[in-house]
Amino acid sequence: MNPKEWAEKIVNGDIRAASRLMRDIDDRMPWVSDVLKELYPHTGRAYIIGVTGSPGVGKSTLVDCLIEDFRKKDQDVGVVVIDPTSPFTGGAILGDRIRMQRHSTDSGVFIRSLATRGSMGGLSRSTSDILRVMDAMGKDVILLETVGVGQDEVDVVNTAHTSMIVLIPGLGDDIQAIKAGILEIGDIFVINKCEREGAERMEREIMMMLELGARRKDGWEPKIVKTEAIKRKGIKDLMEAIEEHRAFREDPEHKRRFLRKALRIELLSNLKDQVSGRIMEALGDEEGLDTVVDEIIDGKVDLYSKSEEILKRVLC
Amino acid sequence: MAGKRKIRILVAKPGLDGHDRGAKIIARGFRDAGFEVIYTGLHQSPEQIVEAAIQEDVDVIGLSSLAGAHNHLFREVLRLLKERGAEDIPVFGGGIIPDEDIPKLKADGIREIFTPGTKVEDVVKWVEENIHPRG
CATH class of the missing domain: 1.20.5 (Single alpha-helices involved in coiled-coils or other helix-helix interfaces)
Known part of the structure; x- marks a missing residue:
């Protein structure tokens, strides 16, 4: 073909x-x-919504609820869910589909599970390209669920148009864990499992942190929404918050700023990939790399001279 | 940029019985063998399984059945794959399946059947020897 x-x-x-x-x-x-x-x-038509947060906070269940609501609005929905690859075996169990399998036979829903395959940052290296394929398929909305993240897996913010951070009350030292990094990237904060004790306190803490923090450059004031996804509570509020942020982003200046940042990152990573691919090719793949490394170990050449030599060979 | 194929496998549990211990153990075995395992959980209809297999572009489907409806469910998966133009995706099964059913299922296109007591390593080995990631 x-x-x-x-x-x-x-x-x-x-x-x-x-x-x-x-x-x-x-x-x-x-x-x-x-x-x-x-x-x-x-491409360029789909609206991408990122869902991130620690493992077990209910990201997949929330995504399942959002699929349902977007389908009610007659929107075509794409879903990308990412789980970690085992660093030891290279294998992965991709189980996020379980929570959304009821949509599997709906022709207006396409769900794809991806493994991180060694990539840091909460997404796989392939994510941007795969989102683009879904975009070309005519998906109106794409929900992008990251791996369960810790503190600084923030790639989603440069990929999704609206990023939501999912939290639950009583998870360790609540806000502590998300102070830097992911707290700064949320357009919407979702306090899921809000029936649990401590939801109000968590809401106050996030609010305080947002007030104390530097104002965002784009002027958006992040929303806080409380949900109980398993009972479908609060989903309407969440949908409204998404719509509000989406309307805010319609401003051409905001759009361009986002695009400039997103494309800068994508272009550079694409170039890096191609260059490192060419380097590996020039070296003769893994085997060739081993030979060069052995030369360095045996003291025949130093690492710095060898790097320069290889780079010259590739670029000329 | 020479790419590398990785085996993607769907592990599904059609039908009504609620015993997924075996399927989970197998899924872990596959992961440890370096496969990407899409695990869809319990109570899957053949339609759901086939759609998931297509959307996920898997190289093979593993079905687990302990409730005795394997004859119907496994064949239904084969039929739907064909209907969706995806009969090139091989299917194997495992679980409590009477000996006399096995030749018939195989004749209908189920590639292999693993019965209780099979070692996880043997199933992994079978996949490694018989399933080739798409070229």
């Missing part, structure tokens, strides 16, 4: 063609960039 035909199939709603391209993106097959080039003109 040539890239043009492949892209046409995806735009025309061929699910299998789309999911296969996603696989090839994830497996870093060299031909995907040609298909992505063809798809590019069909």
Whole structure:
């Protein structure tokens, strides 16, 4: 299949063609960039909503609720859910689908599970490209659930148009754990499992932290929403908060600022990937790399001279 | 940028019985073997399983059944795969499946059946030897 035909199939709603391209993106097959080039003109329409937070706070259940509500509004929904790859075996159990499987047979919903495959930051390296494929498939809204994050896995903020941080009351030293990093990136803070003791206190603490913190450059004042996703409570408020932020972002200046930052990051990471790919090729992949490393161990050459030499070889 | 394929496998539990211990153990075994395992949980309909397999672009589907409805459910998964033009995705099964059902299921297209007492390593080995990530 040539890239043009492949892209046409995806735009025309061929699910299998789309999911296969996603696989090839994830497996870093060299031909995907040609298909992505063809798809590019069909992208830029989907609204991407990021959902992040520690493991066990209910991200997947919230996503399940949001799918339902967006479907009621007759929106086509894409979902990307990310789970960690085991650093020891390279394997992964991707189990977020469990909470949303009831939408599996709805043709207006496409769910894809991804493993981090060694990438830090809460997303997989393939995430941006896979979001773009869903965008080209005609998804109106894409929900992006990150791995359960700790403190500084904040990549989602440069990928999603609206980022929500999910918290639950009584998780250790509440706010302490999210002080820096992820607290600064939330457009919406969701206090899930809000029936639990400490929800009010947590709300006050977040509010205080937001008031004490520096004002955001874009002028948005983050919203705090309390939910009990398992009982579908508070979802309407959450949807309203999302809509409010979305309306705020419609401002062309805000849009451009977001895009500039997002594309800078993506362009640089794309270039880095290509350059490191070429370096590996020039070295003769893993085996060649080992040979060079052995030369350094045996003192035949120093690390710095070798780096320069290799770089020269690749760039000239 | 030479890519590397990784085996993606869907582990699903069709039907009504609520025993997913076996499926979970197998899922962990696959993970430890370096596969990406999409685990969809209990009480899955054949439709849900097939849609998930397509959306996730898996290389193989593993079905677990302990409640005796395997004959119907496994065949239904095969039929739906065909209907969706995805019959190239191989399917294997495991669980409490009477010996006399096994040849019939295999004849219908279930690639392999693992009965209670099978070691996790043996299932992993079978996948490694028989399933090749898409070229």
